[in-house]
Amino acid sequence: MKLARLIEYLISKRSVLAVLLLVSMAALVLVDIILPPAYTRFTWDAIGGFAAFFGFAACAALIFFSRFLGEKLLYRDEDYYDDHE
Amino acid sequence: MITSDWLHPSLVLIAGTLVLPLLKGRAMQAWMVLLPLAVLGTLWMAQPGEHGQMAFLGMELVTGRVDELAMVFGWVFGTVLLIGAIYALHVNDRVQHVAAFLYGASALGVVFAGDLITLYVFWELMVITSVWLIWRRKTEVSFNAGFRYLVIHAVGGVVLLAGIILFQFETGTTRFEQIDVDGPAFWLILAAFMINAAVPPLHAWLTDAYPEATVTGAVFLSALTTKTAVYTLIRGYPGTEMLVWMGAAMTLYGVTFAMLSNDIRRLLAYHIVSQVGYMVTGVGLGTALALSGSASHAFTHILYKALLFMGAGAVIHMTGRSRLSELGGLYRYMPWTFVLYLIGGVSISAFPLFSGYVSKTMIVEAAAIDQRAVIWLMLVVASAGTFLSTTLKLPYKTWLGGDSGLQPREAPWNMLLAMGIAAALCFLIGIFPGMLYALLPGAVDFNAYTMSVFLKEMQVLLFTGLAFCLLLKYVGGGPKISLDVDWLYRRGGPRLVGAVGSAIITTDRAIRRTTLEHLARLTAHVEKKHGRDGKLAKSWPIGSMALWTAIVLAMLLTVGVYRG
Numbered sequence: 001m002k003l004a005r006l007i008e009y010l011i012s013k014r015s016v017l018a019v020l021l022l023v024s025m026a027a028l029v030l031v032d033i034i035l036p037p038a039y040t041r042f043t044w045d046a047i048g049g050f051a052a053f054f055g056f057a058a059c060a061a062l063i064f065f066s067r068f069l070g071e072k073l074l075y076r077d078e079d080y081y082d083d084h085e
Numbered sequence: 086m087i088t089s090d091w092l093h094p095s096l097v098l099i100a101g102t103l104v105l106p107l108l109k110g111r112a113m114q115a116w117m118v119l120l121p122l123a124v125l126g127t128l129w130m131a132q133p134g135e136h137g138q139m140a141f142l143g144m145e146l147v148t149g150r151v152d153e154l155a156m157v158f159g160w161v162f163g164t165v166l167l168i169g170a171i172y173a174l175h176v177n178d179r180v181q182h183v184a185a186f187l188y189g190a191s192a193l194g195v196v197f198a199g200d201l202i203t204l205y206v207f208w209e210l211m212v213i214t215s216v217w218l219i220w221r222r223k224t225e226v227s228f229n230a231g232f233r234y235l236v237i238h239a240v241g242g243v244v245l246l247a248g249i250i251l252f253q254f255e256t257g258t259t260r261f262e263q264i265d266v267d268g269p270a271f272w273l274i275l276a277a278f279m280i281n282a283a284v285p286p287l288h289a290w291l292t293d294a295y296p297e298a299t300v301t302g303a304v305f306l307s308a309l310t311t312k313t314a315v316y317t318l319i320r321g322y323p324g325t326e327m328l329v330w331m332g333a334a335m336t337l338y339g340v341t342f343a344m345l346s347n348d349i350r351r352l353l354a355y356h357i358v359s360q361v362g363y364m365v366t367g368v369g370l371g372t373a374l375a376l377s378g379s380a381s382h383a384f385t386h387i388l389y390k391a392l393l394f395m396g397a398g399a400v401i402h403m404t405g406r407s408r409l410s411e412l413g414g415l416y417r418y419m420p421w422t423f424v425l426y427l428i429g430g431v432s433i434s435a436f437p438l439f440s441g442y443v444s445k446t447m448i449v450e451a452a453a454i455d456q457r458a459v460i461w462l463m464l465v466v467a468s469a470g471t472f473l474s475t476t477l478k479l480p481y482k483t484w485l486g487g488d489s490g491l492q493p494r495e496a497p498w499n500m501l502l503a504m505g506i507a508a509a510l511c512f513l514i515g516i517f518p519g520m521l522y523a524l525l526p527g528a529v530d531f532n533a534y535t536m537s538v539f540l541k542e543m544q545v546l547l548f549t550g551l552a553f554c555l556l557l558k559y560v561g562g563g564p565k566i567s568l569d570v571d572w573l574y575r576r577g578g579p580r581l582v583g584a585v586g587s588a589i590i591t592t593d594r595a596i597r598r599t600t601l602e603h604l605a606r607l608t609a610h611v612e613k614k615h616g617r618d619g620k621l622a623k624s625w626p627i628g629s630m631a632l633w634t635a636i637v638l639a640m641l642l643t644v645g646v647y648r649g
Contacts, residue, residue: 055465063561070344
């Protein structure tokens with residue numbers, strides 16, 4: 001089970017990994033801001049870091065919207081369909 | 086179906102499957118691996134052109150049309166049959182194996198069908214073979230789900246047949262090319278294709294039934310039915326504007342409902358809906374790049390989705406549990422399944438170097454070139470949602486997260502091998518997309534590995550990850566199910582029937598009651614007027630009646646005497 005140990009090791013170093021990841025994310029946005037856009041088919045193509053912002057917003061929106069939808073409308077107990085079938 | 090230069094792959098598979106029930110143990114296992122290999126070999130030898138023509142009721146059937154589009158799907162179907170067979174080697178249930186291979190043969194039959202009649206026959210065969218992959222789970226839940234699956238597809242089949250008949254009336258041909266007629270034939274055939282492509286609101290058969298299928302059967306199911314439908318849409322309905330919007334809506338529908346799913350395979354099933362949405366959008370856009378994107382996304386999707394279903398299936402096989410709320414901390418016991426699943430995850434999420442990246446970005450790019458801003462934004466939201474639930478939420482709650490106390494063993498070697506092959510292919514296609522692009526009809530004028538595509542995709546993905554980490558405690562879930570369109574026929578339908586039934590009963594009662602009341606009143610009225618003590622009866626004494634009768638008789642007598 002060497003692979004399990006490797007995963008364990010990675011998990012124990014998660015703060016280091018997180019910092020590395022955050023640094024590379026910042027680098028990505030920075031590069032996107034500095035590099036002139038390859039094309040401007042949409043207005044937001046010219047805005048550096050738009051994709052980062054939009055990805056974050058989309059994820060947050062999905063988390064809250066789906067939860068709202070579930071709790072207000074769609075969630076049922078697991079045995080909801082049992083008595084009918 | 087056989088000529089010197091043509092051997093139909095479906096025929097090879099069906100003939101080989103007939104032998105399967107006679108074999109046991111190792112011989113059966115060897116046969117299960119050899120059969121898909123034989124199919125791949127047959128595909129290798131297939132020559133472009135039209136083969137296997139037959140006359141049927143005055144119509145010419147073309148059972149084998151071999152062109153690049155058909156071959157793209159042929160290759161990936163053959164490959165996934167091999168992977169699925171290896172994954173199922175440990176299963177000692179011949180019915181399932183036979184069903185899986187015949188199902189594969191039917192899907193290949195659809196793809197190589199040159200006319201709509203042949204297509205229809207294989208289309209229906211797909212339904213009746215695939216349902217056994219659900220039923221052989223042998224639970225009441227899967228039996229019922231299988232039945233609903235059967236009924237929906239039976240309706241779809243009737244719609245398709247009606248469309249084909251009308252199409253034949255209007256055009257005088259049954260050849261399957263782009264469907265360019267106006268009127269009901271166009272819409273009926275499209276509706277049947279959309280049912281199988283699981284376009285909401287016609288999708289619930291999929292998310293209802295796939296999670297209830299057997300562990301190994303779900304792998305075949307995830308690959309074949311929806312992708313044959315994508316093939317028929319690419320062939321029959323390229324550039325249908327409506328599909329652009331329906332596809333984009335599909336991507337969002339799938340990711341939203343996946344967030345609500347607690348069952349791991351239901352979550353993945355919603356992501357079939359979502360991913361097929363990209364392909365449907367591509368079909369609707371209809372440009373060469375978009376259609377190439379749809380075909381190649383179908384190809385990559387089959388492999389990574391099979392991988393994801395295999396990973397989730399391995400967890401179910403080893404733990405007996407399928408709910409996120411009952412899993413957690415499995416990385417210590419099933420690390421290989423975890424890592425292989427993650428490869429499927431990064432592939433579906435379209436991380437650079439993995440297969441989804443080279444196909445999905447093509448469809449998104451095609452939308453951008455077409456200046457479809459809203460569609461583009463919708464597709465990007467779906468990208469974020471795909472990464473969020475398949476690659477962050479599901480693995481986190483299954484392999485990491487809180488410890489569930491489960492200590493399963495690692496999945497058996499054949500499952501890991503099958504997943505390993507699929508993972509290797511996902512990686513290979515990601516690194517060498519040229520190999521996939523070479524299969525496509527027409528040259529592909531697209532490079533996924535440009536700075537602008539890379540930057541956009543990576544930003545979306547990594548910041549989705551950031552949002553997930555920050556908002557983890559708000560991510561919903563728990564031991565719940567969520568309603569979907571299938572409620573209409575599981576609960577709404579019975580309720581409607583019940584309501585209509587009781588309405589009929591009350592109306593009937595009311596009508597009877599009022600009628601009886603009226604009758605009673607009428608009788609009473611007649612009784613009052615004409616009865617023994619009624620007004621009119623007063624002038625009817627028997628004596629006077631007798632007198633008057635006597636008078637009349639006397640008059641008649643008198644008249645009679647005169648005449649005489």
